[in-house]
Amino acid sequence: MSVLGRIARAVHPGLRSVHAQVARYAADWEEANGVALGGAGPLWAVLGDSTAQGIGAPSWDEGYVGQLLRALNEGSDQRWRVVNFSRSGARAADVVDRQLPALEALPVPPDLVTCAIGANDIVGRTPAGQLADQLRRIIGRLPEGAIIATLPQGLSRERTEAANRVVRAEAPAAGLLVADVWARTGPPWRGKMAADGFHPGALGYADWAAAFASVLDVALGPG
Secondary structure, three states: OOHHHHHHHHHOHHHHHHHOHHHHHHHHHHHHHHHHHOOOOOEEEEEEOHHHHOEOEOOHHHOHHHHHHHHHHHOOOOOOEEEEOOOOOOOHHHHHHHHHHHHHOOOOOOOEEEEEOOHHHHHOOOOHHHHHHHHHHHHHHOOOOOEEEOOOOOOOHHHHHHHHHHHHHHOHHHOOEEEOHHHHOOOOOOOOEOOOOOOEOHHHHHHHHHHHHOOHHHHHOOO
16 A cells, blocks of 8 residues: 555545445455355356446445345346455456356356456556557456456546447457456446545446446346
């Protein structure tokens, strides 16, 4: 953690309260992953960063993953399982180096795979060419029918749009579906952001869940 980050969290209660969720939500997901891997029913594998962890929402299962899970279960006669490989602070390289290998090591192929990554690369100023290369590597390794998200609004517009052009242009050609989070997010922000002013809150995550839900029927196929 940087010195500036420690100072910011010390003087900004919102930053401090949201940051406190990171370890707690990671532990919650780790426990849930163990239950999911030992259970039965259709399996959903999640790749991503703090947004997939639900950071900013009131509880770990009220982010877009938890909200989308409830929607899946409402439309199914079986209980879906989720194994969440995401990590707070992850960049695209983390998906390539750690999360995709974990996905590929699952004993059975999941019924649904989703990936939302790149915001930390924008904030951390990963060079545009490097981010594009990592996104292409992710697109090339995700299984056919997986869903990959565009980056949300609220970050550097030029850099975000450049990354989103890669996703929109190349994911469909690789047999992937695109959840257009960019199209679902943006002003008015009132009531949609967490206390840190960066992560979505539960209402903001509802927009993310809606973006994924819009392509679920295609991803899951008939029945």
